[in-house]
Amino acid sequence: xRGTLWGAGMNSPAVVIxxxxxxxxxxGGPAGFAYLLLKxxxxxxxHDFDYYLLVTGCRRIxxxxxxxxxxxxxxHSIKMKTTLIGQLRQIAVKRLPLSPCRPIRNCVTxxxxxxARKDELHIYKLLEDLCRRxxxxxxxxxxxxxxxxxxxxxxxLNSIRIIHTEHTKGGAExxxxxLVRCTEAPDRAQTWIRxxxxxxxxxxxxxxxxxxxxxxxxxxxxxxPLDSVRKRVLVIRSGISIDDEPxxxxxxxxxxxxxxxxxxxxxxxxxxxxxxxxxxxxxAGVPLVLRIAGAETVLSPSLYRLRDELNLREHIVFLGAxxxxxxVQELRECxxxxxxxxxxxxxxxxxxxxxxxxxxxTSRLPGNVEALGEDYTGYFESxxxxxxxxxxxxxxxxxxxxxxxxxxxxxxxxxxxxxxAERYRELYNSTFAQ
Numbered sequence: 001x002r003g004t005l006w007g008a009g010m011n012s013p014a015v016v017i018x019x020x021x022x023x024x025x026x027x028g029g030p031a032g033f034a035y036l037l038l039k040x041x042x043x044x045x046x047h048d049f050d051y052y053l054l055v056t057g058c059r060r061i062x063x064x065x066x067x068x069x070x071x072x073x074x075x076h077s078i079k080m081k082t083t084l085i086g087q088l089r090q091i092a093v094k095r096l097p098l099s100p101c102r103p104i105r106n107c108v109t110x111x112x113x114x115x116a117r118k119d120e121l122h123i124y125k126l127l128e129d130l131c132r133r134x135x136x137x138x139x140x141x142x143x144x145x146x147x148x149x150x151x152x153x154x155x156x157l158n159s160i161r162i163i164h165t166e167h168t169k170g171g172a173e174x175x176x177x178x179l180v181r182c183t184e185a186p187d188r189a190q191t192w193i194r195x196x197x198x199x200x201x202x203x204x205x206x207x208x209x210x211x212x213x214x215x216x217x218x219x220x221x222x223x224x225p226l227d228s229v230r231k232r233v234l235v236i237r238s239g240i241s242i243d244d245e246p247x248x249x250x251x252x253x254x255x256x257x258x259x260x261x262x263x264x265x266x267x268x269x270x271x272x273x274x275x276x277x278x279x280x281x282x283x284a285g286v287p288l289v290l291r292i293a294g295a296e297t298v299l300s301p302s303l304y305r306l307r308d309e310l311n312l313r314e315h316i317v318f319l320g321a322x323x324x325x326x327x328v329q330e331l332r333e334c335x336x337x338x339x340x341x342x343x344x345x346x347x348x349x350x351x352x353x354x355x356x357x358x359x360x361x362t363s364r365l366p367g368n369v370e371a372l373g374e375d376y377t378g379y380f381e382s383x384x385x386x387x388x389x390x391x392x393x394x395x396x397x398x399x400x401x402x403x404x405x406x407x408x409x410x411x412x413x414x415x416x417x418x419x420x421a422e423r424y425r426e427l428y429n430s431t432f433a434q
Contacts, residue, residue, distance in 0.1 A: 013432050014134040015041075016061070016127075018054040018141040018150060022077030023070070025324050028264070028348060030142035030167050035074065036240060036348075037424065040417035042067045049428060050134065056146050059122040061130070098179050098298060102187055105180065109188040116149055123153035131159050138163060138431055140424075144172055144193065147200035161431050164204040166214065169268060169343050170221030171197070178267055179298060197224045205431055208234045213366025214345035236427065237370070238346055239420030242355045242412050257288050257394045260334035260358075262327065262349035264294040270340030270363070271303055273383050277340075279310045280387035286394055287315070290338070291330060295321040331356035336393050336400065340386070344368055354411035359400035361389055373410065378403060 023035035034053075041051055042064060053073070054061045064070055096108045130137060139154065140163045141147040147164045154160045168175050173193045176182070182190065201207060201224060209215045212235055219226050226233055259278075263269035271292065278290050300318075307316045319326075327349075331337065337353035337360045344350075344367040351371060353360050362368045364379035372378070378393070380386045393400045 012050055012134060013048070013136045013138070014050045014052055014130060015428055016052040016054050016130070016137060016139045018056060018139050018146050020055070020057045020143055020146050022055055022058075022073060022080075023053070024077065025071075025074050027324075030146075032348065033165075033167060033238065034142055035070070036238070036417065037420070038064060038070050039067055039241065040239060040421035041424065042070060043417065044421050048425075052130070054123070054126070054139070056119050056123060056149055059119060059126070061126045095298075097189065098176075100180065100298075106188040109192055113192060116145070120149050120152040123149055124157070127153060127157055127160060131157055135159070136432055137161070138428055140165065140428075141200075141204075142167060144196035144200050147204065148196040151199045151203045161205045161434070162200075162203055163206045163208065163427070163431065164200045165208045165210075166218060167210070167345075168218075169214075169345050170217045171224070173223070174221040175266075194223060197222070201226075201229050204232065205434065206232050206234050206427060208236050208427070210238050210346035211235060211367045211370045213370060216366060217343055217345060234427065236423045237415065237420070238348060238351065239415045239417045240348060240351045240355055240411075241417050242408075257286075257335040258333065259288050259290045259336045259338050259390070259394075260330045261290065261292045261338045261340075262294055262352075263292055263339070265297040265300045265303055267299070268341055268343045269294070270342050272306060273340040273386065274338060275303075275306055275310055275312060275316060276383065277338075277386040277390060278312060278315060281390055281394075282312075282315065284387065284391055286391050288335075288390070288394060289315055289317065291317045291319060291334070293319045293322045293327060293330065327352065328356070331358050334358060335397070336361060336390065338390070339363070339368070341365065341368075346371065351411055351415050354407040354415070357404045357408040359393055359404040360407060361386070361393060371415070372407065376403075 017034055017038055019030050019034045021031050023038060024031040025035050038051065038053065051064050052061055053064055062073070097105060099105050127137070137160045139150050139160055141150050142165050147162065150162055154162065173190050176189060176193065207229060209218065215226070215233060215235065261274060263271050265271065274290060274292070278288060281288055304318070307313060331353055337358045339347065339350055339360065339362040341347070341363055344365045346367045350360065350362065350368065354371065359378065360372065361378045361380065364381055368379070378389070380389050
């Protein structure tokens, strides 16, 4: 699909959603959030702004007039990923930067930096053309690397304002060091990440976070303090699409209740905590089945070994990365949704479980509390509390169903796409007025 400007107006302001890869439905991270944000904006399409999508990874910009056009882009991106070149690109992007060998990581980072400088030149040309068509432009970027590219590309384009949204858990450097062995002497990737944040926070008009907990976690873990930009930090909570189809009725008292979890294979998702809790439930006479959806990482083999060491091969199903319709189906059919993060910002998968009317057990962390409410009864404080809480829910299906219905009601009231669109439109209007 060509990256073209589709008949833009000459004077109206424009909002450009900038990401490194094409938006994807049913996924996490910037790509998944960009899809939801664009969908929420396009559903309530008005004539105040023209909306564009800028994909820095392939140097394309397209104007979007409807949700149908967005969906066609998503289908196109899925097809591209299934080609041989697309699969090789995914391997290069996901595995090589996380090599256990530091010289390899440094070499990959050097190549990525060279590529980024080329991207900046192309982005400048795309946005320069856009500036001829619009009186003013907001570029809303969704990762530090994208924001840093925009900063360099927009230095001579005075009509462009930049908004940065932070999706990471405690900063990109912290997430990077969760998967590789970082030492006191930062490698090239860490140094580059720090420079990206410096550029983003110095130049962005507004820096948004999805929750107060995300702000606190970033301040706790990032080497870049927020004190100097406190006045430009804004919390805008995320929203999701909520359908009207009811949750499937549970089979009360069935011998093997099903627990579902969405967790990429990273330490912060706490999959190891889930496995130990399942073992304790089996020992207490609750032989449940745990189904885990989430992409594999370099840590996956250790999780598979732990499952086997606990003799849970028949009771733990690793589904891998699955499409969104499958996620929806699993949520509607399970008895319980389990989330055991060690850190959390504001998890879209938790909102998905709330929207489905599923009872939820999760750790009492700020982002979860902002989603479910302070008085929710499904929190565990420590690993030792988790098995007993799971047994309570599974042995009392009526209580669990009541909590699930309350979750859905809260999600519809507080975290719909419409609410999210309203909040971002307010931000765009105030930014244009500056």
